[in-house]
Amino acid sequence: MTQALAADGVRVRAPGKLNLFFEVGGVHDDGYHDVASAYQAVSLYEDVWATPSDDFSVAVSGTVDMSGVPADDRNLAVRAARLVAQRIGYSGGVHLDIVKHVxxxxxMGGGSADAAAALVACDAxxxxxxxxxxxxxxxxxLGADVPFALMGGTAIGTGRGDQLSPALAKGRFDWVVVPSNAGLSTPEVYAHLDELRARPDIAATRTPAVDPAVLQALRAGDPIALAEHTRNDLQIAALSMRPQLREVLELGEESGALAGLVSGSGPTLAFLAVDPESALELQITLSAAGYxxxxxxGPVAGARVVT
Known part of the structure; x- marks a missing residue:
């Protein structure tokens, strides 16, 4: 997009993500962990409007609880905009309007999706x-999940999750996600996992790797096979910190889900369904239970300009 076409502003849409498989290695001296993840971008989106401004500012609205979202320079999308300006030597600013649904x-990587959208929007x-x-x-x-929010689709992430390789996923996978009223801090979930792993019965994986059966299920477009091998090492920590999530997981799996798991560091829960009709039935059941x-x-495309 040229400077002239973008003069009035740019709108970019970026997806949230699910970790279909998430294996966490031991903690390094710097506090970080190596991971192996199978990411899938799903049809729950963040929208970011970028308009010309003399300085950098952000306004946040949406359909989710935004009480913990900063509306200043701590916002990841603002940091993304500043990175682009620094990279190209741009002396002006931008105003970002973020509409959140993740x-x-x-x-589910909502903040990372905002940052990816801001990168694309400011570039345009x-x-x-x-x-x-x-x-x-x-x-x-900007963070381990931001590159995937740019890429979208389905991908394998290694290292700290930001070393990405596209993965073939045939067809469509249907999910029902159940958000929670209160979030969980990702660093706190990792720290609690490390505490739990100090016990002899919960060992860390030395070199994390995605189960080949997960890749095979994705290539085949087979949700039943995927359900047999989906896993999240952070789940034990998230459930320990938020025990009431177990009841929802059990309800979803008893109500027809092929599998239920904590999404990323939680506390959002994701239930895999065999097809769209089964997902709708599960959604109705969980809604009737008060959730x-x-x-x-998924999979859906990564951050893209919306014309």
């Missing part, structure tokens, strides 16, 4: 034309 601190608004590779370099400086339940599907 649960906050819910393990300012006519930078940095290209995909350069945007991914900037994304990796917010959202039917989403």
């Amino acid at each position: 649960p906050v601190a819910g393990g 608004l300012w006519g930078a034309e940095l290209g995909s590779a350069e945007l991914h370099k900037l994304a990796s400086r 917010e339940a959202l039917h989403v599907h």
Whole structure:
């Protein structure tokens, strides 16, 4: 998009994600962990409007609880915008309007989607034309999930989750996600996992790797096979910190879900369904039990300009 076309503003949409498989290695001296993840972008989106401004500012609205979302320079999307400006030597600013639909601190990468959308929006608004590779370099400086929010689709993440390789996923996978009223801190969930792993019966994986059976199920477009091998090492920590989530997991699995798991660091829960009709039935059952339940599907595209 040229500078002239973008003069009035740019709208970008970026997806939330689910971790279909998440294996966590031991903690390093710097406090970080190596991971192996199978990511899938799903049809729950963040929308970011970027408009010209003399400085950098952000306004946040949406359909989820945003009480923990900063509306200043701590916001990841603002940091993304500043990175683009620094990279291209742009002396002006931008105003970002963020409309959130992905649960906050819910393990679905909503903040990372905002940052990815801001990278794409500012690149377009300012006519930078940095290209995909350069945007991914900037994304990796913002957080492990930001590069995947740019890429979308289905991918394998290694290292700290930001070393991405696209993965073939045939067809469509249907999910029902159940958000929680209160989020969980990702660093606290990892720290609690480390505490639990100090016990002799819960060992850390030395070199995390995605189960080949997960990749095979994705390539075959087979949700039943995927359900047999989906796993999240952070789940034990999230459930320990939020025990009431177990009841919802049990209800979903008893009500027809192929599998239920904590999404990322939680506390959002994700239930895999065999097809769209089964997902709708599960959504109705969980809603009738008093839970917010959202039917989403994947894979979907990463951060994209909306015309």
